[in-house]
Amino acid sequence: MPLLASSLLALGAFALSAEAGLSQIDHVVLFMQENRAFDHYFGTMAGIRGFKDPNRLQAPGHKPVWYQDVDSSLSNDTDSLLPWYLNYLGGDWVEATQCMSAGDNGWNDNHAALNDDLNNKWALNNTPWSWGYYKRSDLPVHFGIAEGWTIGDMYQESVIASTNPNRVSWASGSINAPGSPQTPDEGGITIDNNETPGCEGTDLNCYPLKWKTFAEYWEDAGVSWQLYQDVDNFDDNPLAWFQQFQQASNTSALGKKGMSFLGLDKFYEDAKNGNLPSISYIIGPAELSEHPPYQPKDGGWLQQQIVNAVVNGKNYDKTALIISFDETGGWGDHVVPYHSPKNTPGEWIEDPYSKLGDVYTGPGFRLPFYIVSPWTRGGHVFTERSDHISQIKFVEEWLASKGKHVVTTQVPAWRRAHMSDLTKAFDFSKTDLSIPNIPKADTPSLDSKGVWNGYAVCEAAFNVTRPPVPYGKQTEATSLVTESGFKSVRGQLTEGRYLTFEASGYALGVAGSFVVAQRATSKHNSKSQRWVIHQTVDGGQGAAEVILSSAVDGRYLAKGNRLTSDKSRAQGFKIVDQGNGKGYTIQATSGQHLGISRARLCTSKTSWNVFSVTY
Known part of the structure; x- marks a missing residue:
């Protein structure tokens, strides 16, 4: 076998400390x-944790998570439903x-679909349409945007619930579960969208x-x-649900900055000049929000306007744009949420609706997520477990790099310790100001008064918008479709991908x-070079302890660089993103x-490049 140098060319001269790198950002x-849910939008994408997930759940006595339970109340043609286009x-x-x-x-139906982490009741306890997905042709x-810069494939909603709890988490870091x-x-x-003064219980x-x-x-x-x-902000401004903002005068800082209606045109102007x-919060209008039944293509147009304003703006070389979604909207995702152990303070509650018993509030199902910046350009996948609190943690770390200690005390301890701060999604050793070639979105429809009306036009044109469910007509080959390709990986590794490890x-x-x-x-398409990681010890926000299996036959990497079918003999590793x-x-x-010197374990470090592949 070829003999390889035990170390790569020194990269230190080109690399900056995370703090020095973060300080390059001004906005x-x-x-x-x-x-929208992650699988629903991006399950078919190459190089991410999607429909070729080698670590997909298969609970004892159950089919793989792809097969959602179906009974005679839905169909007599099958007892299961695969993801369907x-x-x-x-x-x-x-x-x-x-x-x-x-x-x-909402809280009840999404927890019912999750079914105590078996995650197999989307068709029965939500709807069979919940298991449907789009492809690239529907969401160009x-x-x-996601592939032009960096997509995160383990970004989760903060709460297994509706909009308000998740946006409250985004704005404050908590939903005030007991122990927070x-x-x-x-x-x-806060686990529902109540906006009537007083309490529901x-x-x-x-x-x-x-x-605060x-x-x-x-x-x-x-x-x-x-x-x-x-x-028209679709009542999506979470600051407006806090008493201190409601009581703020129009001339106060909170009133002017958090409650005024400057308009998105003002954002475009400010970015340009x-x-x-x-720090900027962006709250879009209802018709462009992508909230079903509002159209994804109209939301894509709005996303493109925001991205164009940033990347063509005067200070793009100092700006990071984080695009996320608040919750799944009743769309399913195959990944069982990463969450805290039972009875963790601030995370677990006794279900107040008396249906679920002791249950965790979140983090919940995965959501679409990507970061646009000169340091995330190039089609990467960020693999760390994240949620809306991660955006708070990122801003804290960034402000610290600017010499400002601004740390909220409102975040529950487990969430702060275990969710990513997003910093490893960035590579500050180089700045790439190039702009990818993204298809131009069609301008959404406007009525005679200049009001967005794409949903109304669509609904008027089609009497039925839900296609027939393909009960009994599915195979894995036709349902679990995935684009062929790869993405370079950033962040601490998590399960769910085929990986290659390369150096020199x-x-x-x-x-x-x-x-x-x-x-x-x-x-990066050789099957003999394809590996799967299996977590054995949780690393929290850091690197987990893992073992590796080969995609060729599932055997494990053991001591002496041998392969073994005996999982107990597998060698444990920590794989650390530097x-x-x-x-x-x-x-x-x-x-x-x-x-990598005849692939022997050695005491000198090798810097490996890691790619997530789907072939």
Whole structure:
């Protein structure tokens, strides 16, 4: 086998510390859309945790998670439903499904679909349409933005519930579950969209809320910020649900920055002229929010306007735009949520509706998520477990790099310790100001008064917007479709992908019963070089302890660089992202590093490049 150098060219000269890198950013833009799930939008995308997930759940006595339970109340043709392409019939359905809805986005139905982490009741306890998905042809702008920069494939909703609890988490870091830093009289636990003064139960869904938002910490610290919204904001401004903002005068800082209606045109103008504040919130109008039945293609147009304003603006070289969604909207996702152990303070509650018993509030199902910036350009996948609190943690880390200690005390302890701060999604060793070629979105429809009306036009054109469910007509080959390709990986590794590990033109490969060094391929498509990680010890926000299996036959990497079918003999590793383009180290639990010199474990570190592949 080829002999490889045990170390790569020194990268230190090109790499900056995370703090020095973060300080290059002067402006952070936080833009949140509505009600879509990750599989529903991106399950078919190449190089991400999608429909080729090698770690997909298969609980004992159950089919793989792809097969959602079906009974005679839905169909007599089958007992299960695979993920299905919503436009499988073609024709008018391609347009009609743009204004369709799936299921319910509330606490009860989504927990019922999750079914105690078996995640197998989407068809029965939500709807069979919840298990439907789009492809690139339906979402060309979304795919273009996500793949032009960096997509996160383990970003989760903060609460297994509807819009308000998730946006409250985004704005403040908590929903005040028992054990959170807040007191019950500051609003009680928030798991529903109640906006009627008072409470729905004892310390349950009280309105207005009273604990301190993150924006108030910025204000106290003298950090400039502004929420941009039109008068039509779909009631999506979470600051408006807090008493201190409701009582703020129009001339006060909270009133002017958090409650005024400057309009998105003002954001476009400020971005163009270099006048954005340090932190911007973007709240879009209802018709462009992507909340079913509002159309994804209209939301894609809005996303493109925001992206264009940022990347063509005067200070793009100092700006990071984070695009996220608040919750799933009743669309399903196959990944069982990463969450805290039972009875963790601030995370678990006794279901106030007396249906679920002891249950965790979140984090919940995965959502679409991507970061646009000169340091995330190039089609990467960020693999760390994240949620809306991650955006708060990122801003904290960024402000610290600017010499400002602005840390909210409102975030529950487990969430702060275990969810990503997003910093490793960035590579600050280089700045790439190029702009990808993204398909141009069609301008949404306007009525005679200049009001967006795409949904109304769509609904008027099609009497039925939900296609027939393909009961009994599915196979895995036709349902679990995935584009072929790869993405370079950023962040601490999590399960759910086929991975290649490469250094100096060589890859970690399999030959017979041995792990060897093989020539890497330009498309990273050699099956003998494909690996799957299996977490054995949770690392929280850091690197987990994992074992590796080969995609060739499932055998595990063991000591002596041998393969074994005995999982108990597998060698444990920690695979650490060194950040800022320095690659990954692979260290055995024995303390030795895996270097690529005849693929032997060696004490000198090797910096590996990691790719997530789907072939």
